[in-house]
Amino acid sequence: MSKLFTPISFRGLTLKNRVIVAPMCQYSARHGLANDWHFVHLGRFALGGFGLVIVEATAVTPEGRITYADMGLWEDAQIEPLKRIVEFLHAHGSAAGIQLAHAGRKASSTIPWRGAFNETEAEKKALAFESWTPVAPSTERHMASFPLPLALDHAGMARIRDGWIAATKRSLAAGFDMIELHSAHGYLLNQFLSPIANRRDDTYGGSLENRMRFPLEVAAAVRKAWPEDKPLFARISVTDWIEGGNTVEDNVEYAKRLKEIGYDLIHCSSSGFDGARIPVGPLYQVPLAEAVRKGADVATAAVGLITTAQEAEHIIALGQADVVALARQALDDPNWPLHAMRELESGDVYAAWPEQAGYAVRNKDRALKK
Numbered sequence: 170m171s172k173l174f175t176p177i178s179f180r181g182l183t184l185k186n187r188v189i190v191a192p193m194c195q196y197s198a199r200h201g202l203a204n205d206w207h208f209v210h211l212g213r214f215a216l217g218g219f220g221l222v223i224v225e226a227t228a229v230t231p232e233g234r235i236t237y238a239d240m241g242l243w244e245d246a247q248i249e250p251l252k253r254i255v256e257f258l259h260a261h262g263s264a265a266g267i268q269l270a271h272a273g274r275k276a277s278s279t280i281p282w283r284g285a286f287n288e289t290e291a292e293k294k295a296l297a298f299e300s301w302t303p304v305a306p307s308t309e310r311h312m313a314s315f316p317l318p319l320a321l322d323h324a325g326m327a328r329i330r331d332g333w334i335a336a337t338k339r340s341l342a343a344g345f346d347m348i349e350l351h352s353a354h355g356y357l358l359n360q361f362l363s364p365i366a367n368r369r370d371d372t373y374g375g376s377l378e379n380r381m382r383f384p385l386e387v388a389a390a391v392r393k394a395w396p397e398d399k400p401l402f403a404r405i406s407v408t409d410w411i412e413g414g415n416t417v418e419d420n421v422e423y424a425k426r427l428k429e430i431g432y433d434l435i436h437c438s439s440s441g442f443d444g445a446r447i448p449v450g451p452l453y454q455v456p457l458a459e460a461v462r463k464g465a466d467v468a469t470a471a472v473g474l475i476t477t478a479q480e481a482e483h484i485i486a487l488g489q490a491d492v493v494a495l496a497r498q499a500l501d502d503p504n505w506p507l508h509a510m511r512e513l514e515s516g517d518v519y520a521a522w523p524e525q526a527g528y529a530v531r532n533k534d535r536a537l538k539k
């Protein structure tokens with residue numbers, strides 16, 4: 170059996186393989202509610218054989234959405250449509266995870282494929298358009314095109330932490346197997362962590378210890394609200410890729426502290442601030458997952474331009490990470506794990522397909538003498 174298709178366990182959860190779908194915002198929700206788009210988008214990954222599907226950045230408070238069309242879990246009505254998705258993922262052999270997030274000063278942004286706030290009045294109504302003033306550690310915008318945020322006081326921070334706790338309980342009610350804490354990509358928790366965005370002069374700013382304080386308080390509150398037998402992942406930006414920003418060493422320390430609190434895996438991404446110089450290319454973030462795995466002695470997920478079965482197999486076989494996460498490659502090929510099995514596994518790989526399709530694809534391949 171390949172390493173990639175060897176099951177792996179985190180607390181009481183066993184994934185059937187080590188290929189996971191990374192969270193991907195769809196900018197397709199109204200009032201934070203999941204709908205049929207999310208059901209089909211996520212459901213097809215379960216049919217495609219992924220061991221774990223992580224639902225997109227889901228806002229813990231309304232002002233924490235990146236855009237007005239983000240998903241949310243700030244009220245009970247948002248549980249039911251997610252529950253339907255979780256049940257489908259489970260019925261088709263995938264574990265179900267959700268990324269809980271707050272965008273901080275990057276909130277109230279534009280929908281990426283629009284590139285600007287160019288919604289017509291009719292569209293605004295149909296899309297439930299909203300814009301608002303974001304909150305952040307300090308009164309500094311992300312970029313010139315972003316709104317100026319209000320700086321959070323301690324009461325505001327406590328309200329957001331409580332939002333994370335409530336969303337954690339709602340995730341449990343929806344049936345999720347794991348939660349991923351979003352503390353990467355220049356969003357709120359990353360803004361506290363990084364000197365690029367954190368200019369505070371209270372106990373939450375200045376030294377690394379102080380900058381880690383709020384993210385770790387939130388992380389601990391989520392751990393306390395989530396059952397002991399269920400795992401937690403945290404997504405971090407392992408480096409800011411900016412002179413004067415956080416380094417790999419800073420984030421190895423952060424990963425150690427997350428592990429101490431009870432986080433089971435660190436999902437190793439990078440960057441999120443304006444001015445980052447990112448050496449983008451195949452597997453460009455894999456060394457970051459390896460550095461955190463060795464430096465913090467914690468399980469990691471590697472992500473970022475991992476596209477082939479052989480690459481993914483090597484990452485696991487070489488001990489660079491414990492699981493691999495795919496985003497754009499999963500959009501490109503939602504059946505990626507089933508196709509990777511054909512390359513890496515022997516025996517009847519068609520048995521891993523949904524029964525409605527496996528026999529037919531087997532017949533097709535036989536007819537073509539593959």
Ligand SMILES: Cc1cc2nc3c(=O)[nH]c(=O)nc-3n(C[C@H](O)[C@H](O)[C@H](O)COP(=O)(O)O)c2cc1C
Nearest residue numbers: 191192193194225226472473474475495496497498
């Ligand atoms: C459409 C899209 C939406 C994304 N949304 C999220 C998100 O909600 N949360 C997050 O942490 N990363 C998000 N990302 C980043 C991906 O999870 C992933 O880290 C990144 O795309 C690199 O992996 P890839 O090369 O396999 O696409 C998104 C990426 C894409 C392409």
